[in-house]
Amino acid sequence: MENSEARDSSQCVRVAVNIRPLITSELLIGCTDCITVVPGEPQVQIGSHAFTYDYVYGSTASPSTAIYDDCVAPLVEALVHGYNATVLAYGQTGSGKTYTMGTNYSGEGSNSGIIPKVMDNIFRRVETMKDSTEFLIRVSFIEIFKEEVFDLLDANSTNLNKGESASVLKPVTRVPIQIRETVNGGITLAGVTEPEVRSKEEMASFLSRGSLSRATGSTNMNSQSSRSHAIFTITMEQKKIARCQNGVTTDDVGDDILCAKLHLVDLAGSERAKRTGADGLRFKEGIHINKGLLALGNVISALGDEKKRKEGGHVPYRDSKQAEDSITWKKSIFWAMWMTYGVVSVHYSLHDSLGGNSKTVMIACVSPADTNAEETLNTLKYANRARNIQNRAVINRDPMAAQMQRMRSQIEQLQAELLFYRNDSGAPFDELQILKHKVTLLEASNQELQRELQERRLTCQHLTQRALDAQVEKDKLVMKIESARNGKSWDEIESDSNQDVDLLKNYVSKIQELEGELLRVKSTHNSKRSRNADSVDTDDDGFRSKNGLFPSLNEFSADCDSKVEDISDEIEDEEKELEHSSLQEKLDRELKELDKKLEQKEAEMKRFTGADTSVLKQHYEKKVLELEQEKKILQKEIEELRHNLSNISSAPGDSAQKLKEEYLQKLNILEAQVAELKKKQDAQAQLLRQKQKSDEAAKRLQDEIQRIKSQKVHLQQKIKQESEQFRMWKASREKEVLQLKKEGRRNEYEMHKLLALNQRQKMVLQRKTEEASMATKRLKELLESRKASSRETSGAGNGNGLGIQALMQAIEHELEVTVRVHEVRSEYERQMEERARMANEVARLKEESEQANLSNCPEMMSPGARSSRIFALENMLAATSSTLVSMASQLSEAEERERVFSGRGRWNQVRALTEAKNIMNYLFNLASSSRCSLRDKEVECREKAAEIRDLKEKVVRISSLARQLESQKGELIHQLKLQRFS
Numbered sequence: 017m018e019n020s021e022a023r024d025s026s027q028c029v030r031v032a033v034n035i036r037p038l039i040t041s042e043l044l045i046g047c048t049d050c051i052t053v054v055p056g057e058p059q060v061q062i063g064s065h066a067f068t069y070d071y072v073y074g075s076t077a078s079p080s081t082a083i084y085d086d087c088v089a090p091l092v093e094a095l096v097h098g099y100n101a102t103v104l105a106y107g108q109t110g111s112g113k114t115y116t117m118g119t120n121y122s123g124e125g126s127n128s129g130i131i132p133k134v135m136d137n138i139f140r141r142v143e144t145m146k147d148s149t150e151f152l153i154r155v156s157f158i159e160i161f162k163e164e165v166f167d168l169l170d171a172n173s174t175n176l177n178k179g180e181s182a183s184v185l186k187p188v189t190r191v192p193i194q195i196r197e198t199v200n201g202g203i204t205l206a207g208v209t210e211p212e213v214r215s216k217e218e219m220a221s222f223l224s225r226g227s228l229s230r231a232t233g234s235t236n237m238n239s240q241s242s243r244s245h246a247i248f249t250i251t252m253e254q255k256k257i258a259r260c261q262n263g264v265t266t267d268d269v270g271d272d273i274l275c276a277k278l279h280l281v282d283l284a285g286s287e288r289a290k291r292t293g294a295d296g297l298r299f300k301e302g303i304h305i306n307k308g309l310l311a312l313g314n315v316i317s318a319l320g321d322e323k324k325r326k327e328g329g330h331v332p333y334r335d336s337k338q339a340e341d342s343i344t345w346k347k348s349i350f351w352a353m354w355m356t357y358g359v360v361s362v363h364y365s366l367h368d369s370l371g372g373n374s375k376t377v378m379i380a381c382v383s384p385a386d387t388n389a390e391e392t393l394n395t396l397k398y399a400n401r402a403r404n405i406q407n408r409a410v411i412n413r414d415p416m417a418a419q420m421q422r423m424r425s426q427i428e429q430l431q432a433e434l435l436f437y438r439n440d441s442g443a444p445f446d447e448l449q450i451l452k453h454k455v456t457l458l459e460a461s462n463q464e465l466q467r468e469l470q471e472r473r474l475t476c477q478h479l480t481q482r483a484l485d486a487q488v489e490k491d492k493l494v495m496k497i498e499s500a501r502n503g504k505s506w507d508e509i510e511s512d513s514n515q516d517v518d519l520l521k522n523y524v525s526k527i528q529e530l531e532g533e534l535l536r537v538k539s540t541h542n543s544k545r546s547r548n549a550d551s552v553d554t555d556d557d558g559f560r561s562k563n564g565l566f567p568s569l570n571e572f573s574a575d576c577d578s579k580v581e582d583i584s585d586e587i588e589d590e591e592k593e594l595e596h597s598s599l600q601e602k603l604d605r606e607l608k609e610l611d612k613k614l615e616q617k618e619a620e621m622k623r624f625t626g627a628d629t630s631v632l633k634q635h636y637e638k639k640v641l642e643l644e645q646e647k648k649i650l651q652k653e654i655e656e657l658r659h660n661l662s663n664i665s666s667a668p669g670d671s672a673q674k675l676k677e678e679y680l681q682k683l684n685i686l687e688a689q690v691a692e693l694k695k696k697q698d699a700q701a702q703l704l705r706q707k708q709k710s711d712e713a714a715k716r717l718q719d720e721i722q723r724i725k726s727q728k729v730h731l732q733q734k735i736k737q738e739s740e741q742f743r744m745w746k747a748s749r750e751k752e753v754l755q756l757k758k759e760g761r762r763n764e765y766e767m768h769k770l771l772a773l774n775q776r777q778k779m780v781l782q783r784k785t786e787e788a789s790m791a792t793k794r795l796k797e798l799l800e801s802r803k804a805s806s807r808e809t810s811g812a813g814n815g816n817g818l819g820i821q822a823l824m825q826a827i828e829h830e831l832e833v834t835v836r837v838h839e840v841r842s843e844y845e846r847q848m849e850e851r852a853r854m855a856n857e858v859a860r861l862k863e864e865s866e867q868a869n870l871s872n873c874p875e876m877m878s879p880g881a882r883s884s885r886i887f888a889l890e891n892m893l894a895a896t897s898s899t900l901v902s903m904a905s906q907l908s909e910a911e912e913r914e915r916v917f918s919g920r921g922r923w924n925q926v927r928a929l930t931e932a933k934n935i936m937n938y939l940f941n942l943a944s945s946s947r948c949s950l951r952d953k954e955v956e957c958r959e960k961a962a963e964i965r966d967l968k969e970k971v972v973r974i975s976s977l978a979r980q981l982e983s984q985k986g987e988l989i990h991q992l993k994l995q996r997f998s
């Protein structure tokens with residue numbers, strides 16, 4: 017069970033890079049941002065180096081506030097599940113480690129930083145789980161200061177009272193904690209204060225108490241520099257609460273006790289004494305800090321080296337060979353830290369093996385300033401190596417509880433097996449079988465789905481490729497047709513097309529890119545246009561890709577934005593003109609329509625007014641009257657006839673009868689005439705009504721014509737107004753353009769002047785850069801040759817004559833390299849000083865210009881001259897930046913090789929080289945400080961040499977004298993002997 021857990025949770029150390037913004041002190045000396053973050057990728061670039069991490073924050077990547085959610089929250093979750101976890105902030109001094117970790121917590125309200133958020137999250141989790149789990153939470157807060165461990169929560173040895181300045185340390189009153197080795201190879205910190213905490217507030221009070229006690233000091237690079245490595249540890253023990261069911265305590269939760277630790281580490285920052293301006297106590301602290309960090313770097317290197325990891329190579333947990341061999345290991349704090357605090361805390365049984373029982377996140381904090389490029393590069397390299405460290409986090413159970421758990425699961429397994437062998441078809445076994453079967457089925461279907469997915473992916477790729485090929489093929493054919501039309505022979509076409517295939521492919525992809533860009537520009541244009549003028553018909557179909565294959569159409573890369581901005585002015589003008597012309601068109605169209613309507617209405621009107629309606633009316637009315645009178649006369653006649661008829665009918669006789677008939681006939685005729693007249697009268701009345709109606713219609717028509725006419729006038733006015741507005745706009749625009757052209761000419765002249773100045777300055781800069789690059793090139797060569805010679809040395813080795821010769825050669829190389837490094841570094845520092853001077857001048861000039869603007873006082877320098885000077889200086893500042901970064905890169909490489917070289921364990925060689933280097937450094941110091949005394953010494957030496965020459969001459973004379981005396985003596989002895997014989 018634990019093994020599988022261990023395998024599951026095996027993972028690399030995750031690394032996040034946090035780039036803080038440029039701070040005021042950096043901006044004041046003209047620093048620029050030298051780190052680029054690849055958009056959308058966790059990748060950073062500095063100079064020619066590029067690194068990829070798990071996360072990158074700041075400098076336009078994700079905001080730093082997201083660090084907690086992305087990197088730390090999962091670790092808090094892991095802690096609750098029983099895993100050890102570590103968050104480690106690493107980086108140069110002043111790079112923002114304390115800010116990021118929130119280690120300088122000073123109470124409520126200061127909630128920025130990781131630790132306050134961790135506290136909050138832990139207690140929220142505890143609150144949600146308190147019904148089912150019992151928690152015991154403890155905290156400890158220690159610092160490693162000058163290779164000693166101090167307890168920041170120990171009330172007796174706390175070196176500071178609240179409010180006391182951090183820089184007034186009283187180390188005498190603090191007693192370091194003893195580091196003890198445990199039986200199983202681990203180490204413990206004896207008697208460290210580990211109080212239990214029950215609430216977030218309680219935990220926060222311990223954090224702020226420890227923060228106040230932490231050793232801090234002021235340096236040139238950070239006014240509140242942490243001088244120690246601080247580790248805030250939260251230990252969480254948890255046990256499931258047993259529940260009572262029907263009066264019986266259920267046993268299913270077991271005796272599982274989980275105990276895990278979360279270490280929040282804020283390391284002291286690496287520093288260069290020269291840049292921090294550290295001396296005395298600070299300088300010594302700096303040495304300790306750097307020494308510890310170097311050891312840490314070596315551990316990270318070794319752990320991140322895959323080859324070493326596979327071979328089970330040596331990991332220098334302790335900072336030197338001697339430390340590993342002797343009991344001084346206690347002083348090697350990094351070993352202690354790594355081992356105890358889980359960052360890479362090894363499986364104790366494997367002692368020096370690689371990886372640790374912890375889920376670890378390293379936050380590499382960097383400053384983006386180019387003055388810090390060298391240190392930033394070193395931090396990025398270390399962070400990159402740390403990514404390769406493999407940890408194997410396991411759930412930390414109480415050993416006894418874990419044993420019990422193991423035994424319990426073993427019993428369960430045995431019981432299941434027993435049931436199986438007895439062929440007992442009990443329900444739980446059946447259930448188990450069913451579940452097993454289900455799992456198998458699900459696994460099979462999962463596999464099937466994955467296979468299908470894979471196939472689909474392949475098909476998709478295949479289809480995309482085919483579509484691309486088809487496009488190429490189509491273009492090829494179009495080209496062939498074109499060539500055939502141009503009268504080329506078939507062979508020529510064939511050979512041309514073979515040559516053109518690659519070209520075509522390139523073009524297709526190029527077109528693809530360009531279309532993407534065009535579409536993007538077009539879409540921006542369209543969106544603007546649609547916002548500004550609804551009536552404008554867009555014709556963007558032509559710009560739309562005819563081929564849906566190209567995914568690049570959807571990619572709107574950021575670099576297009578700038579182009580769009582550049583042409584947006586032009587587009588605006590075009591838009592305005594388009595808008596105007598389309599409006600004019602629209603109004604013209606409307607006007608034409610009105611004219612047409614008017615014509616129609618007028619034609620209709622004419623039809624009405626064609627005949628003289630009043631005459632017609634009079635005529636009809638007259639006619640009606642006449643008919644009326646005629647009718648009356650006829651009716652009167654009828655009346656008379658009726659009367660006569662009645663008279664006659666009463667008279668007897670034939671004649672009366674005849675008259676009666678005659679009258680009756682006449683009456684009938686008259687009545688028919690009256691009926692006829694009545695009909696005519698009705699028709700006339702009908703005509704009159706119709707006439708009235710048409711009059712009304714004519715009136716309406718007249719009104720409408722009137723309305724249309726007024727509309728037309730209104731429209732004409734509008735057109736006139738619009739044209740006038742457009743004319744005015746165009747005039748103002750032309751005026752503007754003229755002004756801009758004038759200004760442009762002036763600027764061009766100014767620019768020519770500046771360019772000439774810039775050219776001159778560039779030449780100076782180029783010369784300087786060339787000098788610098790020559791130096792760095794030479795350094796590179798030397799580093800290369802040193803690498804080669806170190807290989808030779810290791811090949812020859814073993815103390816024989818050749819080995820010694822090679823060693824001597826290596827030492828010589830080493831010395832030469834040291835000299836070059838020294839030269840490059842002084843050039844680097846000189847450049848930085850120069851840059852700071854330029855930045856000061858720029859700031860001064862800007863301030864002067866502001867003051868001149870405000871007070872209107874006579875200026876010391878003309879504005880043109882000042883702005884050209886500022887421009888030139890800013891150009892030079894920008895140019896220096898890249899030189900600085902490249903030099904920093906060379907220096908970092910030199911340092912890196914040095915580290916690798918010294919990390920190889922060839923102690924004799926290293927010692928010899930170190931001594932030689934010490935002598936070299938000593939000589940450098942001596943040379944710079946006592947050139948005058950050397951001259952005196954030279955004079956003295958010359959005098960002494962003259963003395964020696966005199967003495968030598970004397971000696972020669974004396975010895976010849978002595979020889980003469982000797983021969984005289986011999987002669988005398990000879991004569992004496994002869995005399996004696998004679």
Ligand SMILES: Nc1ncnc2c1ncn2[C@@H]1O[C@H](COP(=O)(O)OP(=O)(O)OP(=O)(O)O)[C@@H](O)[C@H]1O
Nearest residue numbers: 036108109110111112113114115238241242284285
């Ligand atoms: N993300 C950030 N945003 C704004 N300012 C920041 C940020 N990170 C750091 N700073 C500022 O940078 C300065 C240095 O930060 P900090 O003290 O955290 O650095 P450090 O790496 O802990 O340094 P040292 O190793 O010397 O202790 C502080 O003034 C801090 O306010």
